Amino acid sequence: MLKNSRRFLNTIWPSRIQNEEYARRRHDLLRNLKMDLAKNGGAENIVLILKGAKRSYIAPDVPAQYRQLSHFRYITGITMPDCYYIITSPIDSEKSTCFLVADKRSAYDELWEGKLPTEAELEKTANFEEIVPRGKMLQTLEKLCHRNSAVFFESQSDDLLNQFLQTKSASVRSVNHYIDKLRLQxxxxxxxxxxxxxxxxxxxxxxxxxxxxxxxxxxxxxxxxxxxxxxxxxxxxxxxxxxxxxxxxxxxxxxxxxxxxxxxxxxxxxxxxxxxxxxxxxxxxxxxxxxxxxxxxxxxxxxxxxxxxxxxxxxxxxxxxxxxxxxxxxxxxxxxxxxxxxxxxxxxxxxxxxxxxxxxxxxxxxxxxxxxxxxxxxxxxxxxxxxxxxxxxxxxxxxxxxxxxxxxxxxxxxxxxxxxxxxxxxxxxxxxxxxxxxxxxxxxxxx
Ligand SMILES: [Mn+2]
The missing domain is CATH 3.90.230.10 (Creatinase/methionine aminopeptidase superfamily)
Known part of the structure; x- marks a missing residue:
């Protein structure tokens, strides 16, 4: 028995990605977006919206196997479901501000699903200014986006965002190719x-x-x-x-x-x-x-x-x-x-x-x-x-x-x-x- 159980020991493979690497990826992404925008001119700030994987169900109350969307994980390091992440940055500055959009779990939900990572844990990789509840996301976007904003989003459709984006005159561009270019190498x-x-x-x-x-x-x-x-x-x-x-x-x-x-x-x-x-x-x-x-x-x-x-x-x-x-x-x-x-x-x-x-x-x-x-x-x-x-x-x-x-x-x-x-x-x-x-x-x- 002992000999056999040893074969189960070598099962720990810690993540190789350090917290700073996530910040570097965001920095590189913003730099590349701005370089492209500079060619076209006009935008005053960038607003980038990323959507994480939603928890999905195969039957009432029966969750399907869950996996975070890779673009979201690559940029934020966050693996929990049902989040958005917003980055905004003035076009002529290195400064950027990030928001995590996520709901807290109630004590009742925690009883069934367990605790979510703490804010401090999430911040290590995602380094956001604050956590915005999902019900407040549109309000936050309203504040960040104005007429001369260049808005980037993943090309997949999303009801909540479409609702918001339809009211904006600014065109929405896909960010997928920019993230793919970073992820390739x-x-x-x-x-x-x-x-x-x-x-x-x-x-x-x-x-x-x-x-x-x-x-x-x-x-x-x-x-x-x-x-x-x-x-x-x-x-x-x-x-x-x-x-x-x-x-x-x-x-x-x-x-x-x-x-x-x-x-x-x-x-x-x-x-x-x-x-x-x-x-x-x-x-x-x-x-x-x-x-x-x-x-x-x-x-x-x-x-x-x-x-x-x-x-x-x-x-x-x-x-x-x-x-x-x-x-x-x-x-x-x-x-x-x-x-x-x-x-x-x-x-x-x-x-x-x-x-x-x-x-x-x-x-x-x-x-x-x-x-x-x-x-x-x-x-x-x-x-x-x-x-x-x-x-x-x-x-x-x-x-x-x-x-x-x-x-x-x-x-x-x-x-x-x-x-x-x-x-x-x-x-x-x-x-x-x-x-x-x-x-x-x-x-x-x-x-
Ligand atoms: Mn293959």
């Missing part, structure tokens, strides 16, 4: 946060694969993922995992994860951990029996070759650009599947088209506080150091594919990497095996 403490969560995600995926042999339902794998992640300190899964056996792996966002697994099936698992507001995103595939059929193995190795080539291609690029990786992936898939016999044509253009059909998704997305991070940032830009992204080539062979041998197999191999300071990329999920034999080794099925 991670600070050194954010890089540590990403290393933490990717290490946790790698351990979770490896431990799941070690225990997965002969499970007979996708649901059991979901449970195993949850168990292996949480016992190591994951706060929750980063997203509903894809756990897809056999032909269901060809449904790219198959989320039901509740079907029977047959003995000869391979299983695709796409899962991540959520830790201190940052997430990992890893995909691995394995035969449930621990033994690959010849077709399963040869298709797996053809895809793995593409994955390895992409890692070294990205590592050797002078400037990484996700669009370049995408083009490279299609070329590699065409060549690798041509050699395998999955693509029959030898016409280059047709081979690329076939590759695009077999893998209809992009090779990468940015990663950070959200799994599809920084959605407003183009994938066609040169990346600076400390940008985290995935590399995830896939192959999905439908049941009606002309090449019978590989019908009904779907694979994706996904790792998380970062552009490194001195050039090249850092592999953040190196801890999860991906070789066909290594996978069998951790499943203990090597003869």
């Amino acid at each position: 991670k600070s050194s403490s954010e890089m540590q946060s990403m290393r933490d969560v990717c290490s946790l995600g790698s351990q979770t995926m490896s431990a799941m694969i070690s225990g997965v042999k002969d499970l007979q339902n996708e649901n059991a794998i979901c449970g195993l993922l949850e168990f292996e992640g949480r016992r190591r300190g994951s706060e929750m899964q980063a997203y509903p995992p894809v756990v897809a056996a056999g032909n269901r792996a060809n449904t790219i966002h198959y989320l039901d994860a509740n079907s029977e697994i047959f003995r000869g099936d391979c299983v695709l698992v796409d899962a991540g951990c959520d830790l201190n507001g940052y997430v990992s995103d890893i995909t691995r595939c394995f035969p449930i029996s621990g033994h690959w059929s010849d077709a399963q193995k040869s298709l797996y190795e053809a895809l793995l070759y593409v994955h390895e080539q992409l890692l070294s291609y990205a590592h050797n690029l002078e400037k990484v650009k996700l669009s370049l990786l995408f083009r490279k992936m299609n070329e590699l898939l065409a060549a690798s599947f041509g050699e395998l016999g999955l693509i029959k044509t030898r016409n280059h253009r047709e081979m690329i088209e076939e590759a695009e059909k077999l893998c209809p998704h992009h090779v990468s997305h940015y990663l950070g506080m959200d799994v599809h991070d920084c959605a407003t940032i183009s994938r066609d830009i040169d990346l600076p150091p400390n940008v985290v992204f995935t590399i995830e080539p896939g192959v999905y062979v439908p049941l009606n594919h002309p090449v019978a041998e590989f019908r009904g197999i779907g694979y994706r191999i996904e790792d998380d990497v970062a552009t490194a300071e001195g050039g090249g990329i850092e592999l953040l999920t190196a801890g999860v095996p991906r070789g066909s034999l290594e996978i069998q080794q951790i499943m203990s099925t090597v003869d």
Whole structure:
């Protein structure tokens, strides 16, 4: 018992983000907004309104799983639900004033939901002038906004704010792209946060694969993922995992994860951990029996070759650009599947088209506080150091594919990497095996 319980000890992963970093982010955001406003001229002050996540319900009185919105957490450090945050700053001054909009909990609510953080605790990261009750928010905005205010808000709709903004002649601009630009390039403490969560995600995926042999339902794998992640300190899964056996792996966002697994099936698992507001995103595939059929193995190795080539291609690029990786992936898939016999044509253009059909998704997305991070940032830009992204080539062979041998197999191999300071990329999920034999080794099925 004692030996086993030790395995639960290493579960504390403190946040790497210091309080001052939140102040720096707000400062940088205001500076960038003002730089852009200076080009257009006219505004006297900035009023920036951020909305936090609302508590939502799946049935009367039954709260859904809650996660703070990442923009809100990035700027304020606050994780409690149902808040707004307002920053105002004169255009020609470094000074800014912040307000947290939040209601106190009554003694009755505290009985059911527990206490909220104290004002002093919230102030450490969010450094506001005062807490404004939600019923007073519109009044506060009325005071802060005048005719020459540049008002920024997230583009998502919000009834309360729309009510206010309709009465204002000032146009409202979206702040999302400005925050995305800051979030794209991670600070050194954010890089540590990403290393933490990717290490946790790698351990979770490896431990799941070690225990997965002969499970007979996708649901059991979901449970195993949850168990292996949480016992190591994951706060929750980063997203509903894809756990897809056999032909269901060809449904790219198959989320039901509740079907029977047959003995000869391979299983695709796409899962991540959520830790201190940052997430990992890893995909691995394995035969449930621990033994690959010849077709399963040869298709797996053809895809793995593409994955390895992409890692070294990205590592050797002078400037990484996700669009370049995408083009490279299609070329590699065409060549690798041509050699395998999955693509029959030898016409280059047709081979690329076939590759695009077999893998209809992009090779990468940015990663950070959200799994599809920084959605407003183009994938066609040169990346600076400390940008985290995935590399995830896939192959999905439908049941009606002309090449019978590989019908009904779907694979994706996904790792998380970062552009490194001195050039090249850092592999953040190196801890999860991906070789066909290594996978069998951790499943203990090597003869
Ligand atoms: Mn992904």
